[in-house]
Amino acid sequence: MFATVRLRALTDTLGVDDPQYRQESTFTAAQWRRRLREHAQFAAMLDGRPVGLIGAQQESAENVYLYSLWLDPAARGHGLARTLVEAALEWARGRHARVVTLRVAVDNTVARGVYESLGFTPVGEGVNARDEVSMSLSVR
Numbered sequence: 456m457f458a459t460v461r462l463r464a465l466t467d468t469l470g471v472d473d474p475q476y477r478q479e480s481t482f483t484a485a486q487w488r489r490r491l492r493e494h495a496q497f498a499a500m501l502d503g504r505p506v507g508l509i510g511a512q513q514e515s516a517e518n519v520y521l522y523s524l525w526l527d528p529a530a531r532g533h534g535l536a537r538t539l540v541e542a543a544l545e546w547a548r549g550r551h552a553r554v555v556t557l558r559v560a561v562d563n564t565v566a567r568g569v570y571e572s573l574g575f576t577p578v579g580e581g582v583n584a585r586d587e588v589s590m591s592l593s594v595r
């Protein structure tokens with residue numbers, strides 16, 4: 456189930472020609488299991504169907520990094536993104552993390568609004584080479 460929804464998210468956001476999609480679309484079952492062992496993944500369910508995802512990676516004892524927040528276009532606009540991020544924040548607290556960080560495209564106002572509504576603030580001034588800003592939230 457995770458592989459299917461993850462590949463759907465990559466297709467929707469990056470397209471099938473993107474290197475990330477090309478790489479993950481060839482993953483074996485063992486590689487998917489490894490991903491699930493290394494990172495926590497949270498799914499949003501609607502009528503028993505997975506319609507969204509977010510990944511969380513413990514980078515150090517104190518830091519958790521969130522990535523790849525995605526909602527199926529048909530499931531957007533109902534607050535599910537916030538619910539997904541909140542689940543990942545809860546997980547980070549349970550792991551005794553101190554700070555949760557993420558990166559978001561400068562022009563992604565919807566995603567930035569979701570993060571800001573949960574208290575995330577931009578880190579530093581600049582954007583990286585991929586036009587993304589870093590945001591962080593203290594969870595202790």
Ligand SMILES: CC(C)(COP(=O)(O)OP(=O)(O)OC[C@H]1O[C@@H](n2cnc3c(N)ncnc32)[C@H](O)[C@@H]1OP(=O)(O)O)[C@@H](O)C(=O)NCCC(=O)NCCS
Nearest residue numbers: 524525526531532533534535536537558559565566568569
């Ligand atoms: C970003 C994303 C996860 C948000 O999901 P969502 O479930 O629609 O989010 P929400 O329903 O919580 O909406 C968040 C807010 O944005 C508003 N919003 C939603 N779509 C909008 C749009 N097209 N234009 C303006 N505002 C919009 C909502 O009304 C809501 O505002 P509110 O909290 O004041 O009510 C979703 O749009 C998505 O998957 N986008 C593609 C992938 C992506 O960009 N991921 C983020 C990577 S960092």
